[in-house]
Amino acid sequence: MSFRSFFCCRTILDRSEHRRKNATNWRVFSLKELHSATNSFNYDNKLGEGGFGSVYWASSRTIAVKRLKVLSNKAEQEFSIEVEVLGKVKHKNLLSLRGSCAEGQERLIVYDYMPNLSLLSHLHGTHSAECLLNWGRRMSIAIGSADGIAYLHHHATPHIIHRDIKASNVLLDSDFQARVADFGFAKLIPDGATHVTTKVKGTLGYLAPEYAMFGKASESCDVYSFGVLLLELASGKRPIENLSPTQKLAISDWALPLAREGRFSEIADPKLNGNYVEKN
Structure with a gap:
């Protein structure tokens, strides 16, 4: 894929043929099992932490466990949505559900373990200095993510809108294949509907303007x-760059004028060292 193809999102999303597979098998874990698997949620087993809680790897290195921080109505809802959505879908570019646990005040979700963590960690985090994402891997991640999203939109029943597509929610397996993850904000779309009106969820910098303004969630979000x-x-830049304490610049406002003028070398991540394909 060429650099120009990065600016044809819909084409990438629609280019592959998606085949629906049978729903994945998953089971209910006991809290005792998950305590044992994560060494009692030991800090040394922690993969990451966010507003939802923390993620831990199991000693077997085959599963990861997301532990909700505080049980509340909101957390309970997001837990239920994520288990429901992941229980309905199976695709090679969606993170697979292995099971869940709901005991007392604890809510945990068990997934496949992803050895290369998240795309965020390679673009901006702990692995960014290692420069492991060459152009080929970036293309593969882009296409894999698109395949997973297209499956949700067109082949899941009912259709699903993720509502929080971002670098930290694209996980990478041992071969750097993309797995779209974190379905806590997902919305199921009734048959025949084009959108649902809902409270705005998502991450600043990734929100579609019309969704942020009117709360109409659709595939276009x-x-x-x-x-x-x-x-x-493509650029290695964050969705929003802080130019000063009072001035911010969205990545689209920065990149699209350059792209229209064909100045792709100014957009390309310097870590690529010029090793990218500009044209088909």
């Missing part, structure tokens, strides 16, 4: 977020 993700992959 994910497509916009995916477009931001593509720019992030």
Whole structure:
């Protein structure tokens, strides 16, 4: 894929043929099992932490466990949505659900363990200095993410809008293949509907303007977020850059004028050292 293809998000989302597979098998874990697997949620087993809680790897290195921080109505809802959505879908570019646990005040979700962590960690985090993302890997991640999103939009029943497509929610397996993750904000779309009106959820910098303004969630919300993700992959820049304490610049406002003039060398991540394909 060429650099120009990064600016044709819909084409990438629609280019592959998706086949629906049978729903994945998952089971209910006991809290005792997950305590044992994570060494009692030991700090040394922690993969990451966010507003939802923390993620831990199991000693077997085959599963990861997301532990909700505080049980509240909101947390309970997001837990239920994520288990429901992941229980309905199976695709090679979606993170697989292995099971869940709901005991007392504890809510935990068990997934496949992803050895290469998240795309965020390679673009901006702990692995960014290692420069492991060459152009080929970035193309593969872009196409894999698109395949997973397209499956949710067109082949899941009912159709699903993710609502939080971003670099930290694209996980990478041992071969750097993309797995779209974190379905706590997902919305199921009734048959025949084009959108649902809902409270705005998502991450600043990735939100489609019309969704942020009017709360109408549709496939286009994910497509916009995916477009931001593509720019992030190509440039290595964050969705929003802080120019000063009072001035911010969205990646689209920075990149699109350059792209229209064909100045792709100014957009490309310097870590690529000029090793990218500009044209088909």
